[in-house]
């Protein structure tokens with residue numbers, strides 16, 4: 001290692017990257033996984049580099065050879081808990097970070113085998129608090145959703161219908177389109193069964209998609225939702241709409257940790273759906289294993305989620321945005337090939353993978369523009385905290401989905417979004433490596 005004097009002690013404010021990487025051998029990993037990272041007898045510090053693309057390929061300053069295993073460490077969390085890290089200058093483009101502390105495994109987010117790029121270990125699901133940090137699910141948003149629900153219910157009175165809740169109960173893009181698309185595609189398969197069709201909706205939020213399946217397509221639906229508040233809102237909406245739990249119910253919990261027999265207490269499901277929830281879950285192997293366990297043989301599924309364009313990498317800046325503002329672990333997304341492979345490993349065969357990126361970008365920019373255009377009225381009605389938080393979230397997502405085909409004069413069409421995202425014409429040259437996808441598939445007959 002190049003021994004320069006120790007520089008800055010890392011503080012939450014001085015941290016431009018919250019993830020750091022440590023390289024090690026496969027033999028050491030077993031011990032590190034149980035005991036944590038500690039300096040060896042002949043070094044004063046544990047060495048890391050800040051996350052960057054070279055480091056992820058195993059090129060790490062100070063190491064002659066690519067390490068066999070890369071350990072990702074959440075430095076922000078460790079610093080928040082009082083562990084000390086120093087940044088020190090070194091030659092080249094990487095920034096070295098060192099620590100004299102022992103770094104317990106609770107700060108590791110994942111371990112990757114460098115040669116195959118396979119995750120060999122992932123941290124257990126992040127806590128409810130981590131997801132709650134996401135402004136889309138903040139207390140201000142919950143308060144807004146509750147008040148708005150009551151306003152809608154009061155205004156509609158006896159005529160209240162499930163679709164009246166659409167402005168508050170769908171937390172994904174393009175409304176009910178994906179559900180219709182799904183149903184139409186598999187209609188011959190699903191139509192005959194009606195109420196006998198049991199559907200599972202994973203990460204159901206306030207229940208919009210689950211309610212749509214139960215009321216429009218007459219399925220018997222179970223939603224799974226992690227956050228208490230959204231589970232309560234889901235149930236409240238059902239009450240207001242007098243939808244019985246025998247038709248639509250929601251179970252609260254982390255889908256990965258729930259007992260499959262509880263989830264399947266009514267029998268296995270002919271359908272599972274999930275919209276913009278899987279992106280929060282890093283342990284895809286357990287997730288897909290669970291999905292496969294819950295789905296009957298020949299059952300069908302639809303997933304809407306993020307993906308990474310094949311052969312590309314998500315930029316460090318986008319990873320940071322994804323991790324910080326969208327609660328995407330490590331800011332990573334799978335490519336189409338990885339989605340197919342990981343689902344396929346659990347007997348879930350992809351019938352079609354639809355790239356939604358261009359349509360989502362337009363939706364996201366229009367949503368953000370409409371929000372800021374009415375910010376004044378929204379502030380007066382719902383308060384500055386709600387507007388600041390949701391505005392921040394919408395802006396981050398607009399930055400992530402920046403590319404638009406045939407956008408015309410962006411500044412004229414989206415003056416607010418351009419201002420909030422600090423958009424410039426030069427941004428058009430930035431590749432859109434993050435994308436959106438709609439995946440249709442079925443469980444292979446055993």
Ligand SMILES: C[S@@+](CC[C@H](N)C(=O)[O-])C[C@H]1O[C@@H](n2cnc3c(N)ncnc32)[C@H](O)[C@@H]1O
Pocket residue numbers: 125131169170171172202203204205206207208209224225226227230253254255256274275276277280281
């Ligand atoms: C963007 S929202 C989408 C909600 C709903 N699918 C919709 O489209 O309206 C994602 C939801 O997934 C939930 N979620 C994330 N991880 C989960 C997990 N492991 N188990 C259950 N729910 C989860 C979050 O709490 C959040 O409410």
